[in-house]
Amino acid sequence: xxxxxxxxxxxxxxxxxxxxxxxxxxxxxxxxxxxxxxxxxxxxxxxxxxxxxxxxxxxxxxxxxxxxxxxxxxxxxxxxxxxxxxxxxxxxxxxxxxxxxxxxxxxxxxxxxxxxxxxxxxxxxxxxxxxxxxxxxxxxxxxxxxxxxxxxxxxxxxxxxxxxxxxxxxxxxxxxxxxxxxxxxxxxxxxxxxxxxxxxxxxxxxxxxxxxxxxxxxxxxxxxxxxxxxxxxxxxxxxxx
Amino acid sequence: xxxxxxxxxxxxxxxxxxxxxxxxxxxxxxxxxxxxxxxxxxxxxxxxxxxxxxxxxxxxxxxxxxxxxxxxxxxxxxxxxxxxxxxxxxxxxxxxxxxxxxxxxxxxxxxxxxxxxxxxxxxxxxxxxxxxxxxxxxxxxxxxxxxxxxxxxxxxxxxxxxxxxxxxxxxxxxxxxxxxxxxxxxxxxxxxxxxxxxxxxxxxxxxxxxxxxxxxxxxxxxxxxxxxxxxxxxxxxxxxxxxxxxxxxxxxxxxxxxxxxxxxxxxxxxxxxxxxxxxxxxxxxxxxxxxxxxxxxxxxxxxxxxxxxxxxxxxxxxxxxxxxx
Numbered sequence: 421x422x423x424x425x426x427x428x429x430x431x432x433x434x435x436x437x438x439x440x441x442x443x444x445x446x447x448x449x450x451x452x453x454x455x456x457x458x459x460x461x462x463x464x465x466x467x468x469x470x471x472x473x474x475x476x477x478x479x480x481x482x483x484x485x486x487x488x489x490x491x492x493x494x495x496x497x498x499x500x501x502x503x504x505x506x507x508x509x510x511x512x513x514x515x516x517x518x519x520x521x522x523x524x525x526x527x528x529x530x531x532x533x534x535x536x537x538x539x540x541x542x543x544x545x546x547x548x549x550x551x552x553x554x555x556x557x558x559x560x561x562x563x564x565x566x567x568x569x570x571x572x573x574x575x576x577x578x579x580x581x582x583x584x585x586x587x588x589x590x591x592x593x594x595x596x597x598x599x600x601x602x603x604x605x606x607x608x609x610x611x612x613x614x615x616x617x618x619x620x621x622x623x624x625x626x627x628x629x630x631x632x633x634x635x636x637x638x639x640x641x642x643x644x645x646x647x648x649x650x651x652x653x654x655x656x657x658x659x660x661x
Numbered sequence: 662x663x664x665x666x667x668x669x670x671x672x673x674x675x676x677x678x679x680x681x682x683x684x685x686x687x688x689x690x691x692x693x694x695x696x697x698x699x700x701x702x703x704x705x706x707x708x709x710x711x712x713x714x715x716x717x718x719x720x721x722x723x724x725x726x727x728x729x730x731x732x733x734x735x736x737x738x739x740x741x742x743x744x745x746x747x748x749x750x751x752x753x754x755x756x757x758x759x760x761x762x763x764x765x766x767x768x769x770x771x772x773x774x775x776x777x778x779x780x781x782x783x784x785x786x787x788x789x790x791x792x793x794x795x796x797x798x799x800x801x802x803x804x805x806x807x808x809x810x811x812x813x814x815x816x817x818x819x820x821x822x823x824x825x826x827x828x829x830x831x832x833x834x835x836x837x838x839x840x841x842x843x844x845x846x847x848x849x850x851x852x853x854x855x856x857x858x859x860x861x862x863x864x865x866x867x868x869x870x871x872x873x874x875x876x877x878x879x880x881x882x883x884x885x886x887x888x889x890x891x892x893x894x895x896x897x898x899x900x901x902x903x904x905x906x907x908x909x910x911x912x913x914x915x916x917x918x919x920x921x922x923x924x925x926x927x928x929x930x931x932x933x934x935x936x937x938x939x940x941x942x943x944x945x946x947x948x949x950x951x952x953x954x955x956x957x958x959x960x961x962x963x964x965x966x967x968x969x970x971x972x973x974x975x976x977x978x979x980x981x982x983x984x985x986x
Contacts (some may be wrong), residue, residue: 530851
């Protein structure tokens, strides 16, 4: 059964066709990868799911309820947590307070929100840095903070927008371990956009490839990397597999 | 170590409260009126800080709420003899309604930043012009509340000696401080700060930014309305040109800006520093025999300039760091 169903959505920005007739199915409990070259429409698809803007046509179902056209905060309340490709920490707040903002969605009392946030920070290896201002964190830590904040809203589906970009291979492996653990222990479904093939191959059970706003391939990682259309448009140019 | 750190603000507040409660027993009426003025600006600054300091919404028209609050309670008293305790509710209701209208217009149609500030100025300005042409409240000639004898405490009508006004303002300031401290530690405070820091990220965490910003405006307007009621019964005369003027709005924000926007102690410290400075400069200039018109304003401006240049986040944050708060 699908947790998230994107049914032939399209989005145009003036003359630019960002996404055209794209569909994807993310099953319950899965880690699903969305890949494609720069400008393929990955982040646009993401933003339509997250409620940043509504699709021009098509529909998006989450747990079989339509969510296209909902505002970002309503999508989050429905159970979808997201990170931003360009990290957006609340720079003036401490690391812990950043995560507490997310935790308040399900926990009305500050004490309960704090306890939940501390647990999440420990899990992401930020426990020792929780009193620091978010502005003092390094990029890898900021990426972790993005994830921690999204997790604090207790999502059923976690949308990760290039959280591995800019991380060193060892840092990347740590993140991969965290997501595997989240997926296995909590049953959190994950949809990730990723440029770093190492991460996608290691995590995703299914992959969907976008090119010029259209889905050109779907399948397991092994199937996708052998697909001629994918090789031509994407892996043909970048051979870091 | 951690325990001590958590207790420092409590010691500080207890000490400050004790000094302020005891103050009237040691100083004369003049000093008491200065102290009342400081508390008045500390209170209004705290109210403004809820909107700007916490939620990041810059209002340059807070005189609107002071004026509407003052005129609402003042007119009820002037025409119907209804005391300020009832007038207070009308003042709050009107100001909250006005704030919600402004907030709705701005937040619904995506007016933010300086454009939002301009909208708040516009509302204060056309309310001023409106009152200038509104005969019922006296128009430009003003409205004058009956001044009763000043030696007995008439709490029902809020008439009494300067001491009564001082304690009333002290009570309000303490209440505003407690309210803000509580708000800042609650869900509302966290949500406001998230919106202030990055509204898009805040929305992505399930925050209905529109609703929470309106709440900040409503609370700020309600608090400022109470200051307006105090103003009416303390000064007993109301002129649109004075009460709604943009310089009144600026006066309200100077305290928290100098003290530290978004902090709890900033508005208190800023109000004290600015009011004492203003008086101190007058006294110093008189003592030096420098009685040139405008010199006081020049010195005042210079000091503000220095604070803004050397302490861009206000006076309080470096003190807080020194005290390890």
